[in-house]
Amino acid sequence: MELNTSGIIGQSTTLAGVFKTLSKVAPTDSTVLVTGESGTGKELLVRALHANSNRANKPFVPINCGAIPKELLESELFGHEKGAFTHAIRSRAGRFELADGGTIFLDEIGEMDLSLQVKILRVLQEKEIERVGGSGIKKVDVRIVAATNRDLENEVKAGHFREDLYYRLNVIPLHLPPLRERGGDVILLARHFLTKFCEKKGRTPLDLAPKTVRILQAYSWPGNVRELENFMERLSILTDGNVVTPDDLPDKILNQVADQDLTEDLAQAPAEEVVETAIVSQASAPQSTEFRWPDLTDLEKLGLSLKDFLDTVETRIIDQALQKASGAKNQAAELLGLKRTTFIEKLKKRQQ
Ligand SMILES: Nc1ncnc2c1ncn2[C@@H]1O[C@H](COP(=O)(O)OP(=O)(O)OP(=O)(O)O)[C@@H](O)[C@H]1O
Ligand SMILES: [Mg+2]
16 A cells, blocks of 8 residues: 555654554554654644545544543543533534544643543443443444553553543554654755755745754754744744755754764764765775765655765865864865865855
8 A cells, every 4th residue: 555644754664653653554454553752743744644544535533542531531521412511502512533444643642531431441341432421322433543642651650541541542552763763764854944944934944054054953953843843933923035044943952962062963963973984985894895876765764955075075074184284274175185275165165
């Protein structure tokens, strides 16, 4: 089956693993529990799951269990009969009934009260619901998908989450890795959002200066894709000129990245490791003395455009030359076979 990833952008191997599980589990009726830090794309993934299921043209009904006051959540989920409580002036179907034949998405399930958790367990086991104030039960055919950014195993230990429900939900766990573990996806997503917001605002698409690319790649993105998305929107409004330079970045990012040694940090990033193996002559690797030209697969692994790839390579080699020449520009230029003026030009461009 061809997987429709419904706008989920990314080419990192960590995300590819998630897609692989998704393609296997989507066409089944199994219950799925999606975990991951805030902003990692849990909702997007659940929508993709529904879109790739046999229920795709039946309803997809999301409900945020953390956003609805607990007194109302039960009637929201299961519906109520007229007169069930003071304001129940007429009968109303709940989300489970609305989702019949399709998928219900119980978002932030970790926030749900223990008393309601029992009722969810009952739907999972018996496939039936009862409206609040109702006298009878109704059969429903609903696939349940839940998500949380909490560690439910800890919640179980702490007595906040029912163990039986946890096991029932966690039939197929899907974990979304944080953005900082997705290598080149950071830049892929940054470009995607930047282009999208610039288009929306009718301005020329902004480019990222090579140094900006390195900083964005080194930042830890605690708010994950959501943080990146909001940040790119901000840049699309505030950046003068057509290139985003480090000066355009907020202190929050600059300070964090400056606290680390950028070059050291980049050497640890998985994406950069690929550049390293691709670029640096493998003469340095003990097992092989053969040089290998980088190829398209390297770009794909990194999720970088040709331009970013070449810029990164150039920046790295320039850094090495400067280091070898102990900062002497004449000598570094010579090592690179460049005229001094051309070399200085390149250094200036990097500092933009
Ligand atoms: N891989 C991705 N490609 C494109 N957009 C993404 C990706 N991941 C997340 N987004 C976007 O980032 C934002 C946050 O994603 P989403 O709401 O799915 O995250 P979440 O994990 O449900 O977060 P929370 O735990 O805070 O509810 C959304 O606007 C979503 O469209
Ligand atoms: Mg969400």
